[in-house]
Amino acid sequence: MAERKVTVLARFKAKEGMEEQLKQAIMACVAPTRAEAGCINYDLHQLADDKGKLVLYENWRSKKDLEVHLEMPYLKELKAKAGELCSEPIEITLWEMVSKPV
Template sequence: MSNHQVTVTARMKVKQGLEDRFKQELQTVIATTRSENGCINYDLHQSVDNPSLFMLHENWISKDILEQHLEMPYIKALSEKAAEFLVEPPEVLLWQQVVHNG
């Protein structure tokens, strides 16, 4: 799988009242990540029904490139701040597309 495109979903439950600060914290990380080599998209979503629930939806050209991203200093710094914002550890899943359009 290391040479195939990989999709990541990360579901995060933010402490009530910290939603806006969380979004601000991620703005710089999102902009920097989107400029990384091999990043196809890196998008933050907020639940319509529960404003404390967020999801990152990412696509990378390969799992190897994703692993390089996870070693970036700003990603490690964000991970260290997770307990400040999150109710529980994020639920991170890796996906591989099995049916293609076209």
């Protein structure tokens, strides 16, 4: 049986005054992540009325591909910076699609 696709929501909340630095730190991961073999999409969103709240919406071919991604050096660097840039821990949740895609 083929592995199921996995969707990830990663939520970030910047410390006051660190909004742009956090956004740029995450943006530095976008291009290399999109180039990874198992990445379907990797999109950064910012809350319209609160620039300190950001969400990565990611889709991966499989959980194994996601696990490979989590070991990439640029992602480890982002996690290391999170303590100085974020006011709370990064919230990462995994999702599976239950409706049929259109």
